[in-house]
Amino acid sequence: MKSYPVGTLERKTVILGWKLIAPTVIIISLLILYPAVYNIYLSFFKVSLNPAIPNQFVGLKNYFGILSDPAFWRSFWVTIAFTLITVIGSMLLGLGVAIMMNRNFYGRSAVRALILLPYVTPLISSVFAWKYIFLPLNGPLVQFLASLHLMNPGTDIINNPNNAFIVVSFFNIWRNFPFVYLMILAKLQSIPSSLYEAAEMDGANWWRKFMSVTLPELYFVIASVALLRGIWNFYKFDEVYLLSKFAGTLPIYIYDTAFAGIPHQGIAASAATILFAVMIGLITVYVKRVLKW
Amino acid sequence: MMGIFKEQKTFDIIEIMFYTYGENIFHNYKIKEKIPKGNIKIKEGLNMKKSLLVIAILTLAITGLLAQSITFWTTETESNRMQRIQALATIFQAKTGINVKVVPVQENDLFSRLAASKAAGTLPDIMEAGIEPLVLLGTEGLMDTKLNAKVINDFGDIYTGVKRLLYAGNGKYYGIPFHAWVQGIWYHKNWFSKKGLAAPISWYNILEAAKELNDPAKGIYGIVLPKKADNYSEQVFTEVALANGARPFDAAGNVTLDTPQMIQAFKFYKELGKYSMPGFTTVLDALKGYLSGKAAMIFYSTYIMDDIAVQDVQESRIHSFDPNLVKNTGFANKMINVDTSSYGQVVGLGILSSSKNKTAAEKFAKFLMTGDNYIYWLHMAPGGMNPTRKSIATNPQFLNNPVLKRYGAQKIANIIAALDNIERFDFYKGKVVTQMSKLSANFVIGKAINLMFANDWTPEQTAKWAQKEALRVLGK
Numbered sequence: 001m002k003s004y005p006v007g008t009l010e011r012k013t014v015i016l017g018w019k020l021i022a023p024t025v026i027i028i029s030l031l032i033l034y035p036a037v038y039n040i041y042l043s044f045f046k047v048s049l050n051p052a053i054p055n056q057f058v059g060l061k062n063y064f065g066i067l068s069d070p071a072f073w074r075s076f077w078v079t080i081a082f083t084l085i086t087v088i089g090s091m092l093l094g095l096g097v098a099i100m101m102n103r104n105f106y107g108r109s110a111v112r113a114l115i116l117l118p119y120v121t122p123l124i125s126s127v128f129a130w131k132y133i134f135l136p137l138n139g140p141l142v143q144f145l146a147s148l149h150l151m152n153p154g155t156d157i158i159n160n161p162n163n164a165f166i167v168v169s170f171f172n173i174w175r176n177f178p179f180v181y182l183m184i185l186a187k188l189q190s191i192p193s194s195l196y197e198a199a200e201m202d203g204a205n206w207w208r209k210f211m212s213v214t215l216p217e218l219y220f221v222i223a224s225v226a227l228l229r230g231i232w233n234f235y236k237f238d239e240v241y242l243l244s245k246f247a248g249t250l251p252i253y254i255y256d257t258a259f260a261g262i263p264h265q266g267i268a269a270s271a272a273t274i275l276f277a278v279m280i281g282l283i284t285v286y287v288k289r290v291l292k293w
Numbered sequence: 294m295m296g297i298f299k300e301q302k303t304f305d306i307i308e309i310m311f312y313t314y315g316e317n318i319f320h321n322y323k324i325k326e327k328i329p330k331g332n333i334k335i336k337e338g339l340n341m342k343k344s345l346l347v348i349a350i351l352t353l354a355i356t357g358l359l360a361q362s363i364t365f366w367t368t369e370t371e372s373n374r375m376q377r378i379q380a381l382a383t384i385f386q387a388k389t390g391i392n393v394k395v396v397p398v399q400e401n402d403l404f405s406r407l408a409a410s411k412a413a414g415t416l417p418d419i420m421e422a423g424i425e426p427l428v429l430l431g432t433e434g435l436m437d438t439k440l441n442a443k444v445i446n447d448f449g450d451i452y453t454g455v456k457r458l459l460y461a462g463n464g465k466y467y468g469i470p471f472h473a474w475v476q477g478i479w480y481h482k483n484w485f486s487k488k489g490l491a492a493p494i495s496w497y498n499i500l501e502a503a504k505e506l507n508d509p510a511k512g513i514y515g516i517v518l519p520k521k522a523d524n525y526s527e528q529v530f531t532e533v534a535l536a537n538g539a540r541p542f543d544a545a546g547n548v549t550l551d552t553p554q555m556i557q558a559f560k561f562y563k564e565l566g567k568y569s570m571p572g573f574t575t576v577l578d579a580l581k582g583y584l585s586g587k588a589a590m591i592f593y594s595t596y597i598m599d600d601i602a603v604q605d606v607q608e609s610r611i612h613s614f615d616p617n618l619v620k621n622t623g624f625a626n627k628m629i630n631v632d633t634s635s636y637g638q639v640v641g642l643g644i645l646s647s648s649k650n651k652t653a654a655e656k657f658a659k660f661l662m663t664g665d666n667y668i669y670w671l672h673m674a675p676g677g678m679n680p681t682r683k684s685i686a687t688n689p690q691f692l693n694n695p696v697l698k699r700y701g702a703q704k705i706a707n708i709i710a711a712l713d714n715i716e717r718f719d720f721y722k723g724k725v726v727t728q729m730s731k732l733s734a735n736f737v738i739g740k741a742i743n744l745m746f747a748n749d750w751t752p753e754q755t756a757k758w759a760q761k762e763a764l765r766v767l768g769k
Contacts, residue, residue: 246740261730
């Protein structure tokens, strides 16, 4: 171990370093560490709403309750499926659109801006817009499809509980592909054209160029964006809940179990801790295997 | 220095009052028919100016007193309603020196906000909310049931029908009934008389009318029935089930969603669904369908009254206005099959047991439910908010409102009379059924209805699913 003699320049540098990062460390501890630790603490209690009644320690009861609930496991697998489908879907769509937008054509900047719309529009308005265009009888899309005899105008696609999972997944892919597109496009533009020229001299066709130049260059961007989207979609609550009460993902399960009626904060805290542990596990594996950090 | 500051504050209060009253009391509804003579607006304005002067003097007198403060949570979050509540709080402060902090809270966020404010030590002293949250909080020991009962007894004229829904046993109450609405079938009376149909009160007559008036080829439907998994479906189904004597719980608290009576109720509901507008329709579809003349009947609360009567409001919904709609609209305030049922909701005031300023909270509750203050509050939503005190319901000042006048004293009296017969799933044999709130929060009944129509389930299948789901949700 390295030791620092008193008063040396090196020691002063170290102290200065600590001083400089201290505000960040303090803020992160207050805003992230404290709530996370407090959440774990709460998960061992039956939390009372009444200030006159103290919280009651229940040990691991909240955890056992959740882990032995078949509905929890059903939601867990639904969430895994939802995350996989939406991440893969939005990655493929985002990649395809990014490659198209990387070419030069007239009006490209306008189209590029338009593509971002689903991502930047406030969620509530896009949910309502979707509900509106699919409205039975009066929805514009329904009227259009009905005029082509492609569907019965009385069909209610969005509000049919059997369509919940498909509608929610489809909406999520549509809403989030622009984010993927934006990240990939940024990287695409930094790939030196000399690489493509070299590949052409070797006689590579477009597919070969895509597989041997574009994809390897994009690897880390795609992997990082997939990780981010995976984390976000695993915890996705707002749009899923706004679109349907039947989608049955984990955040909805937690909401229904813990916050319907009198809030059971202890149960909610333990569910959050379980999800946190699962996520940390998945992320660690992913970071080591895929991102190779 | 201090004196100048205080005077300045007093002026602010008066300014606020002029502003808020100016915005609202003189609010002129555009009604195509003429308002009867004797201009109320000016009279109201003069009275208001006089009382403002009195208030101003009182304010000056009490500014020397120590300022007390209470927090009031309200679920009336719309900005024009907040403005009125703020004005009432300002007058209250001017009269008593007690400062009221008004906090708007969405009813859906109520519990999570409570959990957060408990942790932060900022629980309200008094809150306005529907009976479900008040009862739930009461069972958690968060309501001062004794003090709530004292306020009810001090008034002495609160309708029995509404106060029993908040009864906590032993003469105590989870909250003070504040205002209430009733649900029923609103129907195009003229269409009914043209076909010689009876008012849609009995199951038989409702179904007959729906069948008879349904004409999808012309874009007209017998009814717009809620078919989505939400509260509206549950509210409508409640009325249907209770008319057949069906309840989700028996007196012992067992789940009874698969009884023969309940299956019959699902059967009637599904049958009625055949003559409903296509799609998994919900509350807005119903409202718009009725106003635009696409539906013969809809289930709706008395909140629809200004949508029917007021041009501005109706145009904001459907971009057109039918001046004859008030005249041609009928309201069936009850439903009959083997039983008679009438569904409604009561919104109450609850003083919290954790309050450190209960005397002030009690004063504020009484202030809100007395005389002009009470009427000013109720006129926020004429027809939707009905008084729970007999003396106010019969007060001519209460009926002195453009919307209420259009319906006439008799119709309003009928609506208020229905308050006394409100039946609900969460109230049975003199007892509040707290388990029901868990089913409502998980939309068990709404989901059952949604699935019944989506999968074309038989009433038996639907009842079986609802029973199983209810047991799961309740952890039984």
